[in-house]
Amino acid sequence: MGGIEYAAALLGVINVVLVVRRSMWNYPFGIAMVILYFFVFVNAKLYSDGLLQIFFLVVQVYGWWAWSRAERVDRGVAVGWMSNRSRLA
Secondary structure, eight states, rough: OOOHHHHHHHHHHHHHHHHTTTTTTTTHHHHHHHHHHHHHHHHHTTTHHHHHHHHHHHHHHHHHHHHHHOOOOSOOOOOOOOOOOHEEE
16 A cells, blocks of 8 residues: 555545534535545556545535534434334335
8 A cells, every 4th residue: 555545544534533523524524535545546557436425525525515504413413213104115
């Protein structure tokens, strides 16, 4: 593994930790991670994986945009049982 791969992996770990903590700061780390992985995959001639990173970049940007405009919920995430009807859908 090269230095770029180590940096991308470290950014990925930071991204996951920030997602678990429900911090919007996960998005800059996720965006940097997928950009670095894009170059890693293209350099290794893994072009389809490189294209997949472009999709992940678009999803990261959309997630950051959507999260920044969402209503703030301080009560936490509601967890409950899924109904049978929902499971069938």
